[in-house]
Amino acid sequence: QLQLQESGPGLVKPSETLSLTCTVSGGSISSNNYFWGWIRQPPGKGLEWIGSINYSGRTSYNPSLKSRVTISVDTSKSQFSLKLRSVTAADTAVYLCARHLERNSGFYYYFDSWGQGTLVTVSS
């Protein structure tokens, strides 16, 4: 059974870079047509898709965050990572990783497997 697990610091200072990693187990991160995404949920608010990547490094980002986000993949470790630069208190959220299929270039399907999520607080 596919499992995804987020890891990283739970506290980040304002203006610094938030860095998280998602480790995939029970399945191959290199599976064709699958993308691996980051989603976040600020306290009391809805979910926001941040961006996704496939095993070859092809990425797609939410335009609202694109200028501050980098998602990368390390297939040798079955991991993909999120970096969010210049964070503010508005970036405080539970960050989740998840898997979805690509239907054609730049378009995707629903998320079918999710990690538990990890709370990241931005505070000095």
Added chain:
Amino acid sequence: DIVMTQSPDSLAVSLGERATINCRSSQSVFYSPDKKNYLAWFQQKPGQPPKLLIYWASARESGVPDRFSGSGSGTDFTLTISSLQAEDVAVYFCQQYYSSLLTFGGGTKVEIK
């Protein structure tokens, strides 16, 4: 962006009774070439990751009890729990995947009355 609006924000239903959750998209998520609605429903219990319940607006994911059903087309969709069980207490949210910018509803919290 396709904005997804769910209603109500929360509801309390007696055990065995029907729960109905609505999701409206700001533009149609029906794709004419394949005649499918690009909408999914998820369940998230406290301390657990989201779980896929429904995709293509009405297709039930394998292993999901048949008391969960999805309906609707175009811009208006409904998730129905036909007979609420204690284990169904959770937040439910919808997701559209019609657009390249994936968006979610704000969530509906279901509790026992």
